Amino acid sequence: MNELETYKAAFDSAQDGIIICNHHGKILLVNRRVETLFGYSEKELIAQPIEILIPRRFHHHHVDVRDHYLKQPSLKEMETRKELNACRKDGSEFFVEISLSPIQLKDRMIVTTVVRDITQKKEAERKIEVQNKLLLDQNQELERFAYIASHDLQEPLRTVSNYVTLFNKKYEGQLDKNADLYLEYISSATLQMQLLIRDLLTYSKIGFDKSRNDVDCNLIVKAIIADLNKAIAESGAEFMIAPLPVVIGNMVELKSLFQNLISNAIKYRNKIGNPLISIAAVEHKNEYLFSITDNGIGIESKFYERIFIIFQKLHGQKEYDGTGIGLAQSKKIVEHHGGKIWVESEVGKGSTFYFTIAKELNKQIKEINTN
Numbered sequence: 001m002n003e004l005e006t007y008k009a010a011f012d013s014a015q016d017g018i019i020i021c022n023h024h025g026k027i028l029l030v031n032r033r034v035e036t037l038f039g040y041s042e043k044e045l046i047a048q049p050i051e052i053l054i055p056r057r058f059h060h061h062h063v064d065v066r067d068h069y070l071k072q073p074s075l076k077e078m079e080t081r082k083e084l085n086a087c088r089k090d091g092s093e094f095f096v097e098i099s100l101s102p103i104q105l106k107d108r109m110i111v112t113t114v115v116r117d118i119t120q121k122k123e124a125e126r127k128i129e130v131q132n133k134l135l136l137d138q139n140q141e142l143e144r145f146a147y148i149a150s151h152d153l154q155e156p157l158r159t160v161s162n163y164v165t166l167f168n169k170k171y172e173g174q175l176d177k178n179a180d181l182y183l184e185y186i187s188s189a190t191l192q193m194q195l196l197i198r199d200l201l202t203y204s205k206i207g208f209d210k211s212r213n214d215v216d217c218n219l220i221v222k223a224i225i226a227d228l229n230k231a232i233a234e235s236g237a238e239f240m241i242a243p244l245p246v247v248i249g250n251m252v253e254l255k256s257l258f259q260n261l262i263s264n265a266i267k268y269r270n271k272i273g274n275p276l277i278s279i280a281a282v283e284h285k286n287e288y289l290f291s292i293t294d295n296g297i298g299i300e301s302k303f304y305e306r307i308f309i310i311f312q313k314l315h316g317q318k319e320y321d322g323t324g325i326g327l328a329q330s331k332k333i334v335e336h337h338g339g340k341i342w343v344e345s346e347v348g349k350g351s352t353f354y355f356t357i358a359k360e361l362n363k364q365i366k367e368i369n370t371n
């Protein structure tokens, strides 16, 4: 096999279609793959304008683009892969990705076009899009359900609670001991259910308010520490707070995010020693990364994911109060701000909760809201 035959064999065996055109867009050479992709024989393509491979409705535009390109074949355009509609001999269309390379010969310019059939890639993308849309719809449906259910359950529950209190007042000590005990159980279960429903309602409302402002995280943390003064005094908690950034976000949601994480850092403290809590932030190109570190009881690594699920608690109500919604709420808030939340921890030594707040997404939401 001589050198030319070797080149030709390599050219023909390429997985992508290769088309070489002159500077008028006339086809000079095609490889085998072009024949199988488009259903034309090599003979039928040679000397034809490249537009033969493009749906008719794009011909006019394509000629303009081609002329422009040939006048100034920029490196940028050359490197950029483009997705286009292609047309087979039988008129059927399919998606291709093309890349163009101009080659300056001594006396003229030729252009090599590499064509890749991306039908399967497009189909996969379409399927993902449909799945995403379905998931989004289901999510919205669930959120609506959680909102309506928790909202509507409040009223009858309030009635039950009122009547239990009334019943207690009127009949306490008049019935036998068991009846008093049962009533106490009913009262505490009703109270617990009211807390759960209140939290579920708050949870389902996260994201309703799309407003975004410049939020100074230093001020937020300061306000929370003031709000938690009783718990801080009782526990002897000490704070190390690094300078925090001003981020674009929803003020109310970000406040409850910090509030959840800081109050957990106090609540889940070690029995020995004072709670030491550090709060810091690092600015990255696309996001801010915050960390809240405590020297508390820590979390086993097998629970790192579970703690962010709604109503999941690792301890009984008697050990630590709470409904197990704080971290699920935090996750939802962070996700609404285009970020992620996770924990790293060592049992008995403490935990660090990390979360990120996206820059661009929140800026865009802010712009949409102010326009």
Ligand code: ADP
Binding pocket: 260, 264, 265, 268, 294, 296, 297, 298, 299, 307, 308, 312, 313, 314, 315, 321, 322, 323, 324, 325, 326, 327, 328, 351
């Ligand atoms: P709650 O505090 O109401 O139980 P959360 O959703 O805030 O609910 O937390 C879920 C679980 O994660 C808690 O029950 C606790 O076991 C664990 N947890 C949260 N924060 C910490 C922390 N800073 N240190 C250790 N465990 C924690």
